[in-house]
Amino acid sequence: MQNLTLQLAENILSTDFDRLPPEVVREARRGFFNWLGVAIGACRHETIDILISMAGFAGAKEQASVLGREEKTNIFFAALINGTSSHTFDFDDTHLDTILHPSAPVAPAALAVGEYYGLSGKEVLAAYALGVEVACRVAVAICPSHYSLGWHVTGTAGVLGAAAAAGKLLGLDARKMAYALGIAAAQPVGLREMFGTMTKPFHPGKAAMNGLMSAWLAKEGFTSSERALEAPAGYLKVMAPEYDAAKINSGWGERFEILANSYKPYACGVVAHPVITGVVALREKYNLKPEDVAGIEAQVNHWVLKLMGKESPQTGLEAKFSTYHCAAVGLIYGRAGERQFSDEVVKDERTVALRKKVKLITDEKMREDEARVRIILNDGRVLEEYVGHAKGSRENPMTDKELEDKYRDLVAGILPPAKIEDSVRLAWDMENLADVRDLVRACCP
């Protein structure tokens, strides 16, 4: 693989907004919008407070905004903070073939540069799409062996996507773009051991910061290798016991990995999603109320009880490992967003009562995204829904309307109502924005 990194750099530079197919632009718009929601939604988490206090301690120019908050900081800390925030709820997007969460490291780097320079929505959206493409292609090249070894691919491949997106917006030439990728390749972030701690969402945040710094340094003349990915002591060989270098550039401009990106409709582990999909579908179809329901039964894949079989969760965090809780809130609220995993909802009488009526039956034939849900009513009727593919899966993606509902649910109480309307409108119309600062302003209270 001669000149793999340089070729990648040239591919990034030769692909502008106008060369992206409409379905890629659509998915970029959806992905960016979904990212805004999860970043704003977690902005008051303690994890974010600590990072903001670090920026304050260090002192920083007010160059870019912390989404959902009033603080501004420099572009590097903004990338760190918004990237971390967007992965804090584990509610962001997932590239299905690699379990990479591509937006968390890429979008904050692109947006920070876009806000600082007042760039157009088209420019930022294209840079984001290209950054996602780079992160996903690197992940495809090194996974699954890279992930199996213990790396958290979101931060390790994400840093290259962040450098690509930032470098594109900073106007690097091919050599400097290769250098930016090189500086970034030397700074991967993320071990799977950190899952369950604040360091997990820090991985994509720090990857965003590292990638953005790499692009900034390359722009200013900092030198690096032009062969960071393919060299014998380079990124690919070092990061993965097995890798396929050809995946990085092959079919560039024809195959787009962003089309394999997916969004979580529910703020919990993906194995519970088929049950929630079924419960919510029956609720909508029959306009069900919790007081009508005598029982909920579901035939499920074997992983459901192993991974999410907690019967009586006491906290929001425990509820994320309880399919019983998921089914109950699905029926009561018609959704299972971050809000439905608060301690209050977990302890609510209605939730507790309905949770006890849920029965899960492992069915060895059920796939992971499949379930059969039966709701038994007090009047003896039995309603049944077969879920072939859970909402959010490749075969049953979230609609634009559902993404919008998810966004509204995440930002409610953080943004004032008028800003919610503004931000929804501007995010859907991102490619016609003359200046992304209009969108950013709508995303801060």
Added chain:
Amino acid sequence: MQNLTLQLAENILSTDFDRLPPEVVREARRGFFNWLGVAIGACRHETIDILISMAGFAGAKEQASVLGREEKTNIFFAALINGTSSHTFDFDDTHLDTILHPSAPVAPAALAVGEYYGLSGKEVLAAYALGVEVACRVAVAICPSHYSLGWHVTGTAGVLGAAAAAGKLLGLDARKMAYALGIAAAQPVGLREMFGTMTKPFHPGKAAMNGLMSAWLAKEGFTSSERALEAPAGYLKVMAPEYDAAKINSGWGERFEILANSYKPYACGVVAHPVITGVVALREKYNLKPEDVAGIEAQVNHWVLKLMGKESPQTGLEAKFSTYHCAAVGLIYGRAGERQFSDEVVKDERTVALRKKVKLITDEKMREDEARVRIILNDGRVLEEYVGHAKGSRENPMTDKELEDKYRDLVAGILPPAKIEDSVRLAWDMENLADVRDLVRACCP
């Protein structure tokens, strides 16, 4: 290896200055002093200018000094910049068993915190010694397979040393120290592919910054794993195909890796050092002048011609790969410091003329640190010096006087003469400094 990381954290916390043996304190003092010289020496390099401009762009409180310069910046950027500067000339220290350069990532993190809080020399020196110990022990545990794979161990193990040193000075408890090590473990820096570019010295600089940030975050309540090193998806397994976890804590307080640290007397690849050692010895012994010399002949290890066999270098950088040049400047100047590898010296008539008189003969029996040097005088006399172990090797370490000469050579022209005297005096007396800011002030013009 249960509780390996926590045990390491407790070891770090239980070892204060008073528990360090005198020979460890002595080596820490020498190592820190050597580090100051190389950091100040490279402070005007373009690499450092770019990093300083990044700090200026980002905006930063004036918390700590850039050594050798007038700029101040926040502690994180100070760690980045001073760490990068100290590795820019490839003239810093080397832990002989692992090729780790331990001071570059560790010392700047310790000094930034020390300067910010006005800590004592004892505190900073102990934290530095412990950080070096952690970095070296991690390197011993994962090398050589880690380095062979392509990692630049100085930045990948160094980040843990930086976190340890900073965490010690920030007063972390054992759990927070384990968290600091965990956050740092997720942020290794450095690929060997970057050698020969600005990104190489950036590795320890960024490791210093990452390690310091990790300690700062842990102090403020940021959570991480307590098992970052030993966990199945943790640092050791991920970073090295083969590793020996027992090396991390075994013999703590008895075996000190800092005693295997060494200092380069000459600012070029180590394989040329035996020849320079011999030439300089003969020059001193016989008070030789270049005009007396008809020829220089040396029997050398086989790597010398393979790695450093450039006969007619045209630039300072090329001269670093020319043992011919090294021998010539050794005779003309009695040294081969950074200054002797400037473009001016390379092009100087006297150097060019003497370089042509150097003859190198490979001797398969010669070890890497061995050489036999003959100088043939114009009057026909032949002077011979057998070098059993090159200056700077384990068996022939640099004396305090030689370290001081190296320091003076590096900082001349950067610090005013009075500050050179002050800094030499304060560095040698570091453990009696009430406030390390006195030393830092002496290290800035």
